[in-house]
Amino acid sequence: MLKFDEELFLKLVEKEGLAFKGQIEEIVDSICQKGYSNIFLIGAGGTIAMMYPYEYILKSNSTIDVHAEIAAEFMVMNHRHFSKNSVCIFTSVSGTTQETVAAAEFCKERGATTLALVAEPNTPLTEVVDYCITTGSEKHSFDTFFMLLYMVIFRFMHNKNEFPQYEQFIREVSLLPQAILNAVKAFDKKAEEFAIRHKDTDYHMMVGSGNLWGNTYSYAMCILEEMQWIHAKSIHAAEFFHGTLELVLEDTSVILLKGEDETRPLMDRVERFAEKITSQLTVIDTKNFEMPGISEEFRKHFSVSINWAVLSRISVYLERERNHPLELRRYYRKVEY
Missing domain, CATH: 3.40.50.10490 (Glucose-6-phosphate isomerase like protein; domain 1)
Known part of the structure; x- marks a missing residue:
């Protein structure tokens, strides 16, 4: 297939992506034990678009209060649901997206808990947030981010006793990279x-x-x-x-x-x-x-x-x-x- 390295895809998304499961569970469990009031999914351009599916999933499957917000607008709108008890989640391939970094700083300064998924290590976003998962490669970053966000969002639901199928779901997340590969070949x-x-x-x-x-x-x-x-x-x-x-x-x-x-x-x-x-x-x-x-x-x-x-x-x-x-x-x- 044109410009598609199957071996690299499986390495980055299947082997390395799935390896973050334990770290994600530790992070989410720690946040839940501390307590939180709501979840903000914040991004700009492609990364706010990436958040909309997970906002939809939470709204249609959970009572967790969730808000997907465009970073630049979020910082000026005086969002009345945002507080120091909010959990703010960000994604960025480069870790340098101006609006995303600024929004993370905005949330951190106001005492909210911040978590980011970033491809590039040692970048501004990785240094701002409380918790960071760094995948280490821009290649197939969206495929990896989507998979990691499943783990994050459904762990929050599981900890709220709203998703008893969590263990089965995570087992099936491990099958997703091969399903993606099959679909890509078929299409x-x-x-x-x-x-x-x-x-x-x-x-x-x-x-x-x-x-x-x-x-x-x-x-x-x-x-x-x-x-x-x-x-x-x-x-x-x-x-x-x-x-x-x-x-x-x-x-x-x-x-x-x-x-x-x-x-x-x-x-x-x-x-x-x-x-x-x-x-x-x-x-x-x-x-x-x-x-x-x-x-x-x-x-x-x-x-x-x-x-x-x-x-x-x-x-x-x-x-x-x-x-x-x-x-x-x-x-x-x-x-x-």
């Missing part, structure tokens, strides 16, 4: 075909819901807009029929990210509409991917990882077909703003 040809067909498409609608809303938001903004300079709009399936539907024409690219949680009927409704109008409908459905050994009840959670991994295959083929490196920027971290 690779379709990803290439999509990139060839849409190399000159100048606008995409991306629709998602539930625990895939974050991926929808992130892929439209961070990949299509930032990394490929393609106009894109992320639309929540629940809001699609309140405006956006009027822009769908017979040649409009509409990409549906279908998961397996409670919001799937919302996506079905959009699909029924779109397939009547446009000839450029793409449906990426996690139900189409096998997850050997993973329980039916947990598939809806793991769809976040599966979906992100297969979307990443589209990225590398778009890069090739459009001759546009994913690292190329006009402004981001290039100019003052």
Whole structure:
């Protein structure tokens, strides 16, 4: 597969990623023993998008009070639920994202408990927070972060006596890297075909819901807009029929990210509409991917990882077909703003 090292993926995500289980449990258990009032999931750009699935999971499976907040807005909004008893969780590949580091400092100064997942060691974010898991590599960092966040969030739920299936769930987390690899291989040809067909498409609608809303938001903004300079709009399936539907024409690219949680009927409704109008409908459905050994009840959670991994295959083929490196920027971290 183009730009995919299977051995490196398994090393970083399966072997090294799973090795953090004990450390994560110790951190979360320590926080729970001390006591906390709520959880804030804080990020910027791709990392706030990464938090939305876990906010959804907690809201729909737990009574833990949770808030996913954009770092820059969080620091100026005087959030009335935030206090020294809050737990604030951050992720960053580089450990240098300006807004994320500033938000971590903001929370730490006010006495809140701070925890970060960071790829690069010895960076500003690693030095600010109370607890830090450093994975040590930018390669496959999102795949690893997603897996570690499952461990973090479901440990909090377990400690609140809201998730008795925790041990089974964690055993199945260990099967996730192989499920991701299988999905990537199964989807690779379709990803290439999509990139060839849409190399000159100048606008995409991306629709998602539930625990895939974050991926929808992130892929439209961070990949299509930032990394490929393609106009894109992320639309929540629940809001699609309140405006956006009027822009769908017979040649409009509409990409549906279908998961397996409670919001799937919302996506079905959009699909029924779109397939009547446009000839450029793409449906990426996690139900189409096998997850050997993973329980039916947990598939809806793991769809976040599966979906992100297969979307990443589209990225590398778009890069090739459009001759546009994913690292190329006009402004981001290039100019003052």
